[in-house]
Amino acid sequence: MKEIYEIAVVHGDGIGPEVCSAAVEVVKAALGNGSPLNFREYPAGAEHFLKTGESFPEPTFDACRSSDAILHGAGGIPGVVHPDGTEAGLDFTLRLRFELDLYANIRPIRLFEGVTCPLAGVKAGEIDYIILRENSEGLYAARGAGVQLRGELSVDTLVQTRVGVERIVRKAFELARASNGAPKDGVKRVTCCDKANVLRSYAFFRAVFDEVAPDYPDIEVEHVLIDAMTMHLVLRPGHFNVIVTENMFGDIISDLGAATIGGMGLAPSAELGERNGFFQAAHGSAPDIAGKGIANPYGTVLSAAAMLDWLGSKYADSRLSDAAANIRAATNKALAEGCLSADLKGNWKSADITRRLCDQLAAMR
Known part of the structure; x- marks a missing residue:
């Protein structure tokens, strides 16, 4: 103190x-x-x-x-x-x-009593999860360092390091362990959100996630691709407890999540x-x-x-x-x-x- x-x-x-x-x-x-x-x-x-x-x-x-x-x-x-x-x-x-x-951007997504959800039939208490956004790497690490060549070509580099991914993944499991679980089933669950089927950088993110997960046997784990995640957050938001993801993806889906609870003013x-x-x-x-x-x-x-x-x-x-x-x-x-x-x-x-x-x-x- x-x-x-x-x-x-x-x-x-x-x-x-x-x-x-x-x-x-x-x-x-x-x-x-x-x-x-x-x-x-x-x-x-x-x-x-x-x-x-x-x-x-x-x-x-x-x-x-x-x-x-x-x-x-x-x-x-x-x-x-x-x-x-x-x-x-x-x-x-x-x-x-x-x-x-x-490095840890914690964005709670919670539907409050008294606020109308834009999703039909969803009531207060049925949306309550955390988006954990890796905050220091990913695509945004390229800010100020990208290349623009004579107005004809531009390149920004997506950066993932083992240290960076491991610490954000461990933070996700700690948050899940301290939580009450997902609203729908009470399960303490960490969802790895990536694009591992296309890009090596995200396959690396998933591989490190899978290496860390066994250290938390009390927490359920799953993988969801980013494009599918945008659908799931609308159709079954009550399934999620803690979602961990790369910087840019976290930026995008946290706005989507906020929209489902009444808007950015409650985020x-x-x-x-x-x-x-x-x-x-x-x-x-x-x-x-x-x-x-x-x-x-x-x-x-x-x-x-x-x-x-x-x-x-x-x-x-x-x-x-x-x-x-x-x-x-x-x-x-x-x-x-x-x-x-x-x-x-x-x-x-x-x-x-x-x-x-x-x-x-x-x-x-």
Whole structure:
């Protein structure tokens, strides 16, 4: 347990400041007076790039690296790009992933009571799984290193290493072991999602998975090709418990999974390394609704709860773990009672949702 935890807060772009501020307010309400968290704000993102020509200032990176955890709103604005065409606002997230070795991107996909599922007949509790995305290798490792030859040819390299694959696979089995199993049958199961029938890099991913699996005899294992997975997540989502996959595939199917539970506004994420933890909702910056007060704060609030869980486990601090549990309970209650933002077909403003969560948390203390 630490006396004070330093939290680097980077609001980012678009709706980022709105949802990030909401999450900070909710965390403070959960912890009450004498909170051990010290929030410090730092600049980064596309809007900062437009003002200064720099998207990720070095002092911000140093603060993120030395802080106990990083909380982010959202990054990027369409059309704000570097000379090579890549988005300036993504530098923040991608640099943290690669330079702080945040290799495990944990994206829970859960259908809440009170939220209408776009899949016919699927009810709350019937979708509850984790997509574990390898976060430091794969196709995205080529960012900034690909080749473009005279406007006629371009090449990006997909990178898989034994160390990288083994550690993400072991993380998947640990998550499954700590879970309640798949909603449909209660089985603790890890699904390896790849394209091993076509590409050697994915065949390698599967081979390492198969080498690790016997170390976890209590966990059921299976393989699903990525194209089949996009179908299964729609037709039988209750079968899945933990899905482990390469960087780009994880990026794609986590958005698909989010769509089945009401949208990206309910999709939190935790990006973890051996030392650092980075927490943000999986959604983008949605500049078209920025400043209108209708952004969905739940994804960032749940990401902040994951931050408290991670810190509470890391430092054996029950104050943080209990606060995380209370935030999730308050979120469950608010959604079940119909506190829905516009993207969830409701009419609750961001500030009203935040206030409701804070009031519920105050009553829990």
